[in-house]
Amino acid sequence: MLKCDGLTLAVPGRVLAREVRFEANRGETWAVLGANGSGKTTLMHALAGLAPAMRAEIALDGKPLGGRGARERAALSGILLQQEDAAFWGEVLEYVLLGRFAHARTVFGWSREDEDASRAALAAVGLDGFERRSYRTLSGGERQRARIAQLLAQDPQLFLLDEPLQHLDLRHQVAVLRLFGSLARKRGKAVIMVLHDALWPAQACSHALLLYGNGVMESGAASAMLTRDRLERLYGCPLREIAVEGTSFFAPV
Amino acid sequence: MSRPVALAAALIAASLASLLIALVSGPFPISARVVLDSLLFPMPGVVHDIIWQLRAPRALAAFACGGLLALAGALLQALLRNALADPYVLGVSSGAAVGALFALAAGAGATLIHMGALAGAASAIVIVFGLSFRTGEWDVYRLLLTGVVLAAGLSALVSLTLITAPQVQVKGMLFWLMGDLSYADGPLASWIVLIAGAALATSGARGLDLLSLGETKARSLGLPVKALQVAVFGVAAASTVAAVMLAGSVGFVGLMVPHAVRLMGVAAYRWLLPLSVLLGGVFLTAADTVARTVLAPQQLPVGVLTAIIGVPLMLWLLGRKRLPT
Numbered sequence: 025m026l027k028c029d030g031l032t033l034a035v036p037g038r039v040l041a042r043e044v045r046f047e048a049n050r051g052e053t054w055a056v057l058g059a060n061g062s063g064k065t066t067l068m069h070a071l072a073g074l075a076p077a078m079r080a081e082i083a084l085d086g087k088p089l090g091g092r093g094a095r096e097r098a099a100l101s102g103i104l105l106q107q108e109d110a111a112f113w114g115e116v117l118e119y120v121l122l123g124r125f126a127h128a129r130t131v132f133g134w135s136r137e138d139e140d141a142s143r144a145a146l147a148a149v150g151l152d153g154f155e156r157r158s159y160r161t162l163s164g165g166e167r168q169r170a171r172i173a174q175l176l177a178q179d180p181q182l183f184l185l186d187e188p189l190q191h192l193d194l195r196h197q198v199a200v201l202r203l204f205g206s207l208a209r210k211r212g213k214a215v216i217m218v219l220h221d222a223l224w225p226a227q228a229c230s231h232a233l234l235l236y237g238n239g240v241m242e243s244g245a246a247s248a249m250l251t252r253d254r255l256e257r258l259y260g261c262p263l264r265e266i267a268v269e270g271t272s273f274f275a276p277v
Numbered sequence: 278m279s280r281p282v283a284l285a286a287a288l289i290a291a292s293l294a295s296l297l298i299a300l301v302s303g304p305f306p307i308s309a310r311v312v313l314d315s316l317l318f319p320m321p322g323v324v325h326d327i328i329w330q331l332r333a334p335r336a337l338a339a340f341a342c343g344g345l346l347a348l349a350g351a352l353l354q355a356l357l358r359n360a361l362a363d364p365y366v367l368g369v370s371s372g373a374a375v376g377a378l379f380a381l382a383a384g385a386g387a388t389l390i391h392m393g394a395l396a397g398a399a400s401a402i403v404i405v406f407g408l409s410f411r412t413g414e415w416d417v418y419r420l421l422l423t424g425v426v427l428a429a430g431l432s433a434l435v436s437l438t439l440i441t442a443p444q445v446q447v448k449g450m451l452f453w454l455m456g457d458l459s460y461a462d463g464p465l466a467s468w469i470v471l472i473a474g475a476a477l478a479t480s481g482a483r484g485l486d487l488l489s490l491g492e493t494k495a496r497s498l499g500l501p502v503k504a505l506q507v508a509v510f511g512v513a514a515a516s517t518v519a520a521v522m523l524a525g526s527v528g529f530v531g532l533m534v535p536h537a538v539r540l541m542g543v544a545a546y547r548w549l550l551p552l553s554v555l556l557g558g559v560f561l562t563a564a565d566t567v568a569r570t571v572l573a574p575q576q577l578p579v580g581v582l583t584a585i586i587g588v589p590l591m592l593w594l595l596g597r598k599r600l601p602t
Binding site: 069072074094098102109113114115118126178 | 358479480482483484486487489490491492493494496497498499500501502539544545547
């Protein structure tokens with residue numbers, strides 16, 4: 025689905041990761057882990073085609089990112105941004121409908137199909153009944169769920185999630201991870217998400233990509249990547265390993 | 278009936294009413310019945326001439342000018358993502374003003390004044406667009422600042438012209454600067470710009486909605502951001518030029534009409550744009566009717582009245598307890 029071949033992540037004056045190589049296939053759920061400022065968001069933007077300088081090394085369904093138009097790319101891959109620049113002034117349903125841009129065929133307004141997809145997306149994140157609410161009046165967590173609903177309405181094959189769990193309470197964190205897990209397993213989507221919690225990756229992800237921020241990156245199956253040794257180096261703090269029913273979890277000492 | 282549809286119906290009715298009132302009002306009394314008769318069964322004569330040679334072109338010019346300014350204002354507010362943007366923020370009207378005032382100072386006739394305004398506006402557009410696009414990296418922030426800086430320089434030129442011009446020509450210059458419809462040419466060309474511009478902009482309204490979420494977000498949802506921004510700039514500039522050519526720089530309409538529509542609970546651009554065009558047209562037609570009748574035979578520049586009438590209405594809208602949406 026997505027192939028990243030020798031990408032270099034850099035911010036002015038510093039190389040964050042050299043030669044980033046990995047391939048995310050349909051049905052896989054990837055965790056991107058790293059300390060603050062290690063290049064997670066830079067990587068996600070590059071994978072979404074939002075960084076024009078970093079399009080050559082990334083291929084989507086066998087075709088380089090630069091070879092597709094904006095609309096065609098958005099129908100294949102969608103990103104949940106960590107932050108949005110502006111507040112939206114309309115109703116929640118109008119906001120979610122904007123996710124349908126890449127699919128919309130009508131000249132004026134939206135089709136029944138777009139509207140059905142958007143209502144279903146709102147229901148999937150537990151926001152049914154919020155359609156006519158003003159987006160501005162939503163709480164932080166509700167806003168995050170509305171943004172996830174917009175991405176679901178976009179219905180891409182590859183989901184790029186930059187901190188999907190921010191602002192969410194525990195119940196909704198579980199619900200969101202289950203939702204994307206089942207999209208990968210049952211509907212053959214590929215999911216790549218930036219996570220900050222050392223607890224979730226082992227439960228929710230099949231693969232992991234570690235960005236150490238010093239030019240080094242590692243990627244592979246979650247079971248191989250999520251070891252105490254690696255995570256201690258990644259976050260620079262001592263961890264305690266807790267094994268429950270065969271799965272290892274990590275908590276700060 | 279949803280809110281935008283209801284508003285559209287009300288504004289279409291108001292448009293027809295404002296045009297009819299404009300045809301009825303004036304120093305020569307003509308009743309609404311006579312106007313309607315003249316519309317349906319044209320009979321040559323003085324009444325017919327007053328309606329069709331004098332009042333109708335003026336009313337249609339006022340409507341087109343208001344619609345064009347509201348359209349340009351709404352588009353520039355979307356493009357610059359700035360609520361204070363108006364059609365004049367990018368220096369187009371200042372450029373036109375310099376051109377028109379130079380022509381006036383030289384004692385030129387109406388045609389040359391129009392050509393001067395067009396040349397000035399076109400130069401301002403080319404300079405602003407050229408400077409902002411020069412490096413190939415299109416940046417809306419730089420576009421806004423370039424426009425504001427250029428407008429400041431051009432305003433200084435306007436002041437200089439006003440101070441050094443012969444006394445007899447200053448009043449004409451002030452009328453031009455405040456916005457005045459008495460020298461409006463045939464409104465056909467402006468109506469073509471208005472209808473084409475509004476149709477084009479409305480067909481790209483979904484993109485404008487996306488743009489309001491920020492450029493990165495819009496790009497991630499599949500919008501070719503730069504292409505849209507260039508197109509929006511083009512339509513806004515053409516609308517502004519067409520409006521300025523009709524009436525000079527009429528203030529208030531372009532800035533406030535889109536906000537008035539937003540305050541009435543319409544945010545989606547596919548509705549905001551056509552409703553702004555209608556409201557702008559109604560508003561300027563009504564303001565111009567007052568401008569030429571309230572102190573008749575003295576004619577006031579319409580630009581003075583847009584603010585005098587518009588400010589209380591806008592404050593009332595703003596002061597309502599619960600803002601819709």
